[in-house]
Amino acid sequence: MITSESQIYQLLLGLHLGLSVVVTPLILWFGSPYGKLADSFKVHWSRGNVTINGTLGWVIMETVSLVAYTLCFTPWLGGPVHLNATTLLLAAMWVVHYINRSWVYPLRNPHRSPMHVGVMLSAVFFNVINGYVNGRWVSHFGEYPADAILSWHGLAGLALFVGGLVGNVHSDNILMGIQRSKRQKTQLATKGHDTASQSRYVIPRNGLFEWVSSPHYLCELLEWTGYAIATRSTAAWLFVLFAMANLGPRAIQCHRWYKTHFANYPPARKAIIPYLL
Numbered sequence: 001m002i003t004s005e006s007q008i009y010q011l012l013l014g015l016h017l018g019l020s021v022v023v024t025p026l027i028l029w030f031g032s033p034y035g036k037l038a039d040s041f042k043v044h045w046s047r048g049n050v051t052i053n054g055t056l057g058w059v060i061m062e063t064v065s066l067v068a069y070t071l072c073f074t075p076w077l078g079g080p081v082h083l084n085a086t087t088l089l090l091a092a093m094w095v096v097h098y099i100n101r102s103w104v105y106p107l108r109n110p111h112r113s114p115m116h117v118g119v120m121l122s123a124v125f126f127n128v129i130n131g132y133v134n135g136r137w138v139s140h141f142g143e144y145p146a147d148a149i150l151s152w153h154g155l156a157g158l159a160l161f162v163g164g165l166v167g168n169v170h171s172d173n174i175l176m177g178i179q180r181s182k183r184q185k186t187q188l189a190t191k192g193h194d195t196a197s198q199s200r201y202v203i204p205r206n207g208l209f210e211w212v213s214s215p216h217y218l219c220e221l222l223e224w225t226g227y228a229i230a231t232r233s234t235a236a237w238l239f240v241l242f243a244m245a246n247l248g249p250r251a252i253q254c255h256r257w258y259k260t261h262f263a264n265y266p267p268a269r270k271a272i273i274p275y276l277l
């Protein structure tokens with residue numbers, strides 16, 4: 001019988017691990033359910049076919065992660081909340097990432113393809129668990145002296161996190177730039193000033209896209225690896241595992257998608273790890 005929050009916490013870590021174990025075979029078997037891979041997804045969502053605006057769905061599902069984590073820093077869940085320079089800096093890493101991911105990124109990129117509510121709801125489910133186990137560890141269950149961030153793992157993790165964040169935002173910016181210029185050309189073409197292609201996708205160029213097809217995913221993985229090194233927590237490493245299980249297969253499928261759709265796709269470009277994969 002479950003009698004304490006720490007038992008619930010352990011159960012949620014187990015569930016988190018279980019989700020990582022099932023997500024890779026699910027994506028490899030059924031495909032990925034949104035964006036440019038949505039058409040090849042093998043599950044027929046059409047029963048009900050409930051889609052919502054892609055930007056709205058994104059804001060809702062990612063905001064959950066921010067809220068779940070930050071709630072752990074309030075007295076709301078009970079027990080002591082450890083506030084010092086290290087726990088606040090670790091929390092700041094999470095909060096900065098998710099303010100960008102939940103609000104800045106979608107509002108700067110308001111042209112996402114529509115999203116099935118099933119995708120949004122499954123992300124909400126995961127983000128509640130992930131936000132809670134990570135936030136509650138740093139704020140309550142973990143023990144971090146105030147100067148822990150100055151240890152080798154604190155500083156190395158922080159540096160990797162910042163590097164990953166910069167690369168992730170830069171790569172997202174390149175894709176946003178493509179979407180914006182596509183949209184402008186399409187509007188001009190609609191007005192009869194141009195004969196621009198109506199195709200939504202092109203080959204991304206410049207930056208880390210010269211090495212891999214999904215540098216935003218690679219850098220996202222580096223970010224969370226940095227966070228895990230800095231926190232040295234099971235919850236953070238489970239998040240790295242989940243991100244690898246989720247983004248790795250999607251990156252490989254995106255790479256295949258590019259090669260199938262663009263005959264002139266750069267042959268030396270890899271899927272997610274430069275020169276290797």
Ligand SMILES: NC(=O)c1ccc[n+]([C@@H]2O[C@H](COP(=O)([O-])OP(=O)(O)OC[C@H]3O[C@@H](n4cnc5c(N)ncnc54)[C@H](OP(=O)(O)O)[C@@H]3O)[C@@H](O)[C@H]2O)c1
Nearest residue numbers: 035036112113172175178200201202204216217220243246
């Ligand atoms: N931590 C995690 O587990 C996790 C999971 C998912 C995403 N993320 C992060 O969230 C961010 C977005 O991820 P995502 O999966 O949505 O990326 P994505 O599928 O590459 O799409 C990003 C945006 O770029 C557009 N786009 C993609 N490829 C394009 C191309 N070749 N030409 C023109 N436009 C293109 C998409 O339009 P469409 O919407 O029309 O496809 C969408 O607006 C990334 O930084 C990623 O790392 C993290």
